Amino acid sequence: DVKVTQSSRYLVKRTGEKVFLECVQDMDHENMFWYRQDPGLGLRLIYFSYDVKMKEKGDIPEGYSVSREKKERFSLILESASTNQTSMYLCATVRDRSSPLHFGNGTRLTVT
Amino acid sequence: AQSVTQPDIHITVSEGASLELRCNYSYGATPYLFWYVQSPGQGLQLLLKYFSGDTLVQGIKGFEAEFKRSQSSFNLRKPSVHWSDAAEYFCAVGAKEYGNKLVFGAGTILRVKS
Numbered sequence: 001d002v003k004v005t006q007s008s009r010y011l012v013k014r015t016g017e018k019v020f021l022e023c024v025q026d027m028d029h030e031n032m033f034w035y036r037q038d039p040g041l042g043l044r045l046i047y048f049s050y051d052v053k054m055k056e057k058g059d060i061p062e063g064y065s066v067s068r069e070k071k072e073r074f075s076l077i078l079e080s081a082s083t084n085q086t087s088m089y090l091c092a093t094v095r096d097r098s099s100p101l102h103f104g105n106g107t108r109l110t111v112t
Numbered sequence: 113a114q115s116v117t118q119p120d121i122h123i124t125v126s127e128g129a130s131l132e133l134r135c136n137y138s139y140g141a142t143p144y145l146f147w148y149v150q151s152p153g154q155g156l157q158l159l160l161k162y163f164s165g166d167t168l169v170q171g172i173k174g175f176e177a178e179f180k181r182s183q184s185s186f187n188l189r190k191p192s193v194h195w196s197d198a199a200e201y202f203c204a205v206g207a208k209e210y211g212n213k214l215v216f217g218a219g220t221i222l223r224v225k226s
Contacts, residue, residue, distance in 0.1 A: 031212045040121065042202060043216040050212065058213070090156070097144060097212045100158035101204075 003027070006091050006104035013111050019078040021107050023091030032074040033101070034058075034066065037088040049074055081111045114139045116205050118217035125193050126225050133188040133220050135203030145186040146204040146214065147177055156202065162186065173197070198224045 007022040025032065031050050035043040035058075045058030047066040055066050063085060067075040078085055088108050092101040117136045125131050137143055147159040160171025167179040177188045186203060203217040 035216075040218055042116075042118075042218040043204075045213060045215075048213065059215075092156075094212055097206060097208065098163060100146065100161060101148075101156070101214065103155040105155045 004091055004093055004102050004104040006089075006107050008107050009105065011107055011109045013078075013081050013109065015082060015111055017078075017081050017111075019081045019109065019111075021076040021078075021089050021091075021109070023074045023076070023104055024072050025074075025091075025093040025102070026072065027093065027095070027102075028071065029093040029095050029102075030071070031094045031096075032068065033092040033094075034064075034074065034076045035090045035092065036060070037090055037106070043090065046076065081109075083111050085109065086111045114205060114207070114210065114215050116203055116215050116217040118201075118203055118220050120220045121218070122221045122223065124223040124225060127195050128192050131188075131190045131193045131197070131222070133201050133203075133222070135186045135188065135217060136184050137186065137203075137205045138184065139205060139207055141207035141209040144206040144208075145177070145179060146206075147171065147175070147186075147188050148202045148204060148216075149173075149199050150202065150219075151199045159188070159201075193222075193224055195224045195226060198222055 003026045005024045033048040034046045049055045049068040065077045091104040115138045145162040148156040150156045162179045200219045202219045204214045206214045
């Protein structure tokens with residue numbers, strides 16, 4: 001069974017801090033995604049990666065960056081956290097387009 | 113641009129009643145369609161998916177969905193709802209032309225009253 005692990009379940013950071021959200025998967029999938037989930041807006045894609053060191057912007061990349069140095073690890077970086085980045089962040093991985101996404105349990109980030 | 117619309121933000125049904133959650137999409141290509149469920153405090157779980165073939169697909173937990181190309185819809189149904197079905201449901205759409213990206217709807221929160 002695919003396991004997607006997000007390092008923190010809850011995180012509280014101050015405005016202006018640099019924040020790292022980590023995601024690790026154990027199934028050797030090439031494709032990894034970062035979404036944010038907000039009430040009434042569903043899941044919105046921030047960034048995705050289809051291979052090591054490869055990344056593409058999603059629909060709302062502003063204020064975020066990512067790092068994929070190893071296949072199993074995909075990190076989301078908030079260079080300077082702002083209050084409007086308070087949200088639930090979900091990491092997901094998929095083998096190919098015919099397969100379902102596998103999600104982590106999410107990191108609820110609060111920026112004060 | 114591709115988009116997914118779930119017109120109902122909240123739906124309340126009685127336990128044992130039938131359920132239909134609506135999903136409409138706007139895509140320029142032949143879509144792949146998914147329904148995911150998120151129970152409170154839990155991650156997202158795949159209920160069912162449609163890629164091709166029979167337009168009526170069966171999923172887990174007694175759910176089914178029907179792809180109607182002419183209506184650009186992929187509505188989720190269940191004949192008899194159980195209290196444990198209370199959750200948030202997300203429709204998601206992808207397409208071969210867009211790689212492995214999925215676009216999600218805003219979600220529908222299902223409440224079940226006994």
